[in-house]
Amino acid sequence: MKFVRVNMTGGTVDVDGVPQDYAGLGGRGLTSALINAEVPPTCDPLGPENKLVFAPGFMSGTPLPNTSRISLGAKSPLTGGIKESNVGGTVATALGRLGITAIIVEGQAPQGSLYFLRIDETGNVSLIPAQEYEGKRTYELVDKLLEVYGQKTSVLCIGPAGEHRLALASVQSSDADGRPCRAAGRGGLGAVMGAKGLKALIVDQRGRSADPIADPEAFREAVKAVVKMVQADHMSAEVMPKLGTAALVAPVNAMGAFPCYNARQGTLDGWERISGEAMAEMIQERGGNPTHMGCSQCMIHCSNEFVDVDGRFVTGSLEYETIWAMGGMTGIVDLDTIARLDRLCDDIGVDTMSTGVGIAVAMDAGYKEFGDAAAALEMVEELAQGTEFGRLLGSGPDAVGKHFGHDRVPTVKGQSIAAYDPRAMLGHGVTYATSPMGADHTAGNLVGAYLTHMLDPLNPEGQVATSAFLQVAMAAYDTMGQCFMANVALLSPESFAVMSKLIEAKSGAQLEADEFPHALGRRVLKAEREFNRKAGFTEEDDRLPRFFYSEPLPPHNTVFSIADEELDGVFDF
Amino acid sequence: MKVTVRLYGTWRQRFPGYEPSEGIEVEVPEGATVRDLVTLLEIPEPRQVVVIAGGRVLKAEDKMQRQVPVDVMQTIGGG
Numbered sequence: 001m002k003f004v005r006v007n008m009t010g011g012t013v014d015v016d017g018v019p020q021d022y023a024g025l026g027g028r029g030l031t032s033a034l035i036n037a038e039v040p041p042t043c044d045p046l047g048p049e050n051k052l053v054f055a056p057g058f059m060s061g062t063p064l065p066n067t068s069r070i071s072l073g074a075k076s077p078l079t080g081g082i083k084e085s086n087v088g089g090t091v092a093t094a095l096g097r098l099g100i101t102a103i104i105v106e107g108q109a110p111q112g113s114l115y116f117l118r119i120d121e122t123g124n125v126s127l128i129p130a131q132e133y134e135g136k137r138t139y140e141l142v143d144k145l146l147e148v149y150g151q152k153t154s155v156l157c158i159g160p161a162g163e164h165r166l167a168l169a170s171v172q173s174s175d176a177d178g179r180p181c182r183a184a185g186r187g188g189l190g191a192v193m194g195a196k197g198l199k200a201l202i203v204d205q206r207g208r209s210a211d212p213i214a215d216p217e218a219f220r221e222a223v224k225a226v227v228k229m230v231q232a233d234h235m236s237a238e239v240m241p242k243l244g245t246a247a248l249v250a251p252v253n254a255m256g257a258f259p260c261y262n263a264r265q266g267t268l269d270g271w272e273r274i275s276g277e278a279m280a281e282m283i284q285e286r287g288g289n290p291t292h293m294g295c296s297q298c299m300i301h302c303s304n305e306f307v308d309v310d311g312r313f314v315t316g317s318l319e320y321e322t323i324w325a326m327g328g329m330t331g332i333v334d335l336d337t338i339a340r341l342d343r344l345c346d347d348i349g350v351d352t353m354s355t356g357v358g359i360a361v362a363m364d365a366g367y368k369e370f371g372d373a374a375a376a377l378e379m380v381e382e383l384a385q386g387t388e389f390g391r392l393l394g395s396g397p398d399a400v401g402k403h404f405g406h407d408r409v410p411t412v413k414g415q416s417i418a419a420y421d422p423r424a425m426l427g428h429g430v431t432y433a434t435s436p437m438g439a440d441h442t443a444g445n446l447v448g449a450y451l452t453h454m455l456d457p458l459n460p461e462g463q464v465a466t467s468a469f470l471q472v473a474m475a476a477y478d479t480m481g482q483c484f485m486a487n488v489a490l491l492s493p494e495s496f497a498v499m500s501k502l503i504e505a506k507s508g509a510q511l512e513a514d515e516f517p518h519a520l521g522r523r524v525l526k527a528e529r530e531f532n533r534k535a536g537f538t539e540e541d542d543r544l545p546r547f548f549y550s551e552p553l554p555p556h557n558t559v560f561s562i563a564d565e566e567l568d569g570v571f572d573f
Numbered sequence: 574m575k576v577t578v579r580l581y582g583t584w585r586q587r588f589p590g591y592e593p594s595e596g597i598e599v600e601v602p603e604g605a606t607v608r609d610l611v612t613l614l615e616i617p618e619p620r621q622v623v624v625i626a627g628g629r630v631l632k633a634e635d636k637m638q639r640q641v642p643v644d645v646m647q648t649i650g651g652g
């Protein structure tokens with residue numbers, strides 16, 4: 001259990017034990033508690049007072065499957081509030097195996113300097129000048145780094161967008177095959193990393209100093225139970241390996257909740273061409289891989305390797321949210337273009353979701369036509385070039401809307417919504433409005449509740465309670481480092497009981513009956529909301545943009561109808 | 574009566590020769606329910622089936638309508 005504190009101002013590194021306040025925490029629980037305790041809420045997110053925290057999940061590095069998530073936390077330059085963005089790949093497991101609980105990056109490197117932070121297999125931490133890599137895109141950068149440090153190396157890095165400190169900049173994570181195609185995309189944490197002067201975090205995967213497990217036998221038994229539950233889950237065992245998250249295009253579109261043409265319609269003309277079914281078939285025919293293991297420790301394999309007509313790799317894991325943002329919102333019903341846009345975003349280091357939405361807002365405002373693939377590719381390329389338009393798009397959809405005098409901007413707290421329209425899936429509107437993260441699809445996703453008849457997506461009844469339950473459960477799971485696919489297979493009281501056993505077996509501590517996920521999830525959300533309040537957020541920030549309340553969405557022609565007072569009661573616990 | 578059924582997700586793989594642009598025609602008795610349709614399709618995991626028509630997720634006891642095609646999909650918890 002180690003905290004690595006890196007001061008970029010002085011170029012110093014300190015390795016210490018973990019303070020008692022953070023015992024039993026990892027992932028989002030740790031990043032949010034630490035940001036709330038140590039970062040001045042009104043500071044400049046791109047200044048030296050902000051801190052960038054990397055925390056593998058509490059279970060990362062243990063034999064529990066699907067625990068490959070690392071949480072990144074900071075004050076967000078996009079939302080102005082607290083941010084946690086988690087990502088898969090291999091780095092969380094690598095840090096877990098080194099017994100590193102968190103890396104806290106503070107201060108700011110002198111103007112114009114750039115560094116790598118490297119942790120070797122014995123846990124030695126060093127800052128390495130990286131000036132010569134300035135401006136490098138992520139694929140080329142990671143190729144070079146694996147050449148220098150060996151294939152058993154995990155990388156978290158920024159591209160040109162992060163160096164330009166764009167509010168949409170992501171931190172890219174190398175996948176199980178060493179490609180930087182997985183993104184901590186949301187909230188502009190790549191800009192925070194760029195502002196610190198940190199180009200990459202490089203971690204050796206061969207560490208052998210993981211924290212000991214207090215009761216290995218009990219841990220093994222509980223792992224077996226989790227494996228059984230995930231294997232018995234239809235989505236994890238059948239749908240995700242064959243179609244990946246893109247399987248959602250068909251049902252969400254069929255329910256009239258697939259926001260397209262900048263959220264003017266809930267169904268997309270020609271959606272079949274960008275569906276998960278079409279994608280899997282296309283990948284198969286071209287000799288790509290529709291069932292790919294993107295992250296270490298994975299037993300689900302939701303990832304894919306998208307290839308072009310000649311069978312050459314284009315991008316890794318083309319996901320539902322990217323297909324929606326780059327295809328649905330922009331009206332570009334062509335998987336090859338969407339795949340190229342995804343690759344460009346990963347390479348430049350920007351969030352595909354807010355970028356696609358920014359493009360859609362510009363198109364909606366008349367800057368370009370919906371469906372103009374060449375224009376979309378050019379706009380994304382401008383992010384790397386740092387042109388005037390690139391800087392505008394990179395500042396987020398709100399900035400784009402303001403520039404064009406266009407008020408149909410689907411964001412909350414500056415962050416774009418995801419691929420579920422809140423007018424046709426009311427509960428998603430509750431999550432978008434109230435999540436301390438801004439609009440977010442993993443913070444509390446109700447689509448499973450709609451597909452299984454637990455709730456009617458168009459009836460306000462039950463939406464607030466279900467969103468609140470899921471937001472609490474996800475905050476707790478994000479603390480463990482488990483990926484979303486496994487989390488949604490583990491939402492029953494029996495799964496919660498097994499997770500509690502795992503935590504007890506790992507830590508040796510006895511948990512209160514209510515601890516996982518309820519008490520833990522609530523503590524995490526409370527810390528996040530406290531930070532946001534101190535940063536100046538009020539109830540007015542927990543609202544959707546006006547047009548969701550006034551502009552009916554075809555085909556159901558409904559508007560968002562959850563009362564403000566109900567939104568304000570989501571976190572009454 | 575005949576109902577046009579469009580299959581999605583991995584259900585397609587259970588119907589060799591399935592043509593996405595056409596779907597399949599299924600003969601159901603007048604007044605047949607969604608549950609009856611799922612039984613007829615012989616999908617071994619009926620609890621994983623989601624049937625959507627007219628933008629709405631149908632319940633097991635909902636009746637099939639003449640001339641209204643249905644989409645037969647799978648449960649997914651998000652992504």
Ligand code: SF4
Pocket residue numbers: 066068088089292293294295296297298299300301302303483484485486
């Ligand atoms: S299911 Fe997908 S996101 Fe989760 S660990 Fe596996 S590849 Fe990564």
